[in-house]
Amino acid sequence: MSLLPVADAQARLLALAEPLPEEQAPLAEAVGRWAARDIAALRDQPGFDLSAMDGYAIRYAERPGPWTIVGESAAGAGFDRPLSSHEAIRIFTGAPMPEGADSVLVQEEATREGDQLRMAGEGPRKEGGNVRPRAVDFAAGTILVPTGAAITARHVGLAAIGGHGTLPVRRRARIALISTGDELVPPGAPLSGAQLPASNAAMLATLLAGRPAEVLDRGIVRDDLDAISEAFRAAASEADVIVTTGGVSVGDRDLVRPALERAGATLDFWRVAMRPGKPLLAGTLGGAIILGLPGNPVSSYVTARLFLLPLIARLGGASDPLPPSRLLPLGVDLPANGPRQDYLRARIEDGRAYAPDGQDSAAMVALAAADGLIVRPAHAPAARAGDSVEMLILD
Structure with missing residues (x-):
């Protein structure tokens, strides 16, 4: 199976999803969600001269x-x-x-x-x-928040003065997190031998904090085909999205793909032309969408930013679910890129983007210190300090 370009993989993943059912949310709970339909003013503002x-x-x-x-x-x-x-x-x-x-x-x-x-x-x-004058700001019937717009505190204030006490949004997505690997133990637990702390689920859960998602952490599943398959079937009965970390590469202990097949899932794509994050997969199991993220924590984080967050936005009814980017001048030279789209952890200093050494997919120090990810398209030529590059800003 050939590597899929990032844009194609994002489009195919989003095509698996439809916006979730509509509900009315109190104003204080609508921020960070998307308008399920046009929100029109119920009154003139001001209502009199x-x-x-x-x-x-x-x-x-x-x-x-x-x-x-x-x-x-x-x-x-x-x-x-x-x-x-x-x-x-x-x-x-x-x-x-x-x-x-x-x-x-x-x-x-x-x-x-x-x-x-x-x-x-x-x-x-x-x-x-x-x-x-009456209605100098807006008149009754004016669209205050269009369908698919991200609702901010400013929109809440606007809708409130427009006469609304609740806003139409989509139901929160239920996200099941499954960590796989015999080597993993819960964060903070004693380690022995070659064991490792399971960092991805905690990282992803906090990445989803403040977003319209309900996180269902299903813990660590050992490297056993039957156990992983059963974990998938159980999660599919209650989740809109099942997110796995680890076990999606080509090793003998990478059991996520065969476990999905055993559980009855349909695989849509596997492996994306990106670095970090190549062994990414997506598919469906019953009514749930499967998103298999790599186990290396940097790869897991980057692919979550590029795929999981847009998927949640799509389920939430966003008109533009993909992450925004901006152009910044480089602070250092960068070499020509290879056949995969690269995402370099970078700092912003004096308005310029600097990509430090230490870009290994398991090295977390550079990620924790990063302000954003420099996007280097596949086969991009060498870039010089001062050239403009696309950058995804991290929050």
Whole structure:
């Protein structure tokens, strides 16, 4: 089986998924998810003409006065009758404009003696001066958040002022994590012989924190074909996505592919033209999507960023599930690249990208210190310091 280009592998994985069912989420729980449909304003904003300043509500044509002050209007409590000729009211920022007034004379440009008011400065520059008209921000029916948009705190504020208390989003994806390998023990457990701490599941679970996913950690499964197959069948009954780490390469102890076949899974692709992360696989088992990540922790992390997070975004209804990138100038020269797309752990210093040595797929120090991943396309020519490179920024 030939190596699949990264873009093709991403497209094939996302084609396996459809957005999950819609639900209504409270505003505080909608951030980090995607709008399941257009979210339209339920009201005008503002809902009435209101004062943009502290001052006096007047009729512009009656400048420079005098006016008789007959009451006041504060935010949340307007004046209860229309103004007659040469009447004014004291008004505060955010308060409703009374009928019969069209402008606000700011208090710094007003002279008041008892209930008599005159203009002492230039006054409002035009009719409607210092007034925010009804619906100047948006009108009822305006689309505030389009379908598939990532919902931010700013969108929550916008939707709330638009009259919404809940927002339409997709159900959170259920992600089952399965670690394979006789050599693995839980993090923090005593080690003996050639044992290793199982770092991938903890890393992936925290990578998914704050994203619309429910993590189901199914622990460590020993290198046994029947045990791995049974773990897959059990996970498929409760998860939308089954993520494995380790066991996807070509060694005698790499049992994930044969275990999937035994469990009745359909393999869509295996092995991707990328470094790190070549032994990546994807398929389906029942209603669950299978994503097999490499066991080396750097490979596991990079492939999760490029495949697992976009898959969750697709299930969540994102209009553009792939990770964004930006162009940055290189701080150092880079050699020509080989036949696989390379993802180099890199630091950003003074606005430039630096890829340090130590890019081995099991070396975590450079990953922990990285600000992003420099993307080097397959067969890219040598690059010089100052050349622009694509970079995926890590959070």
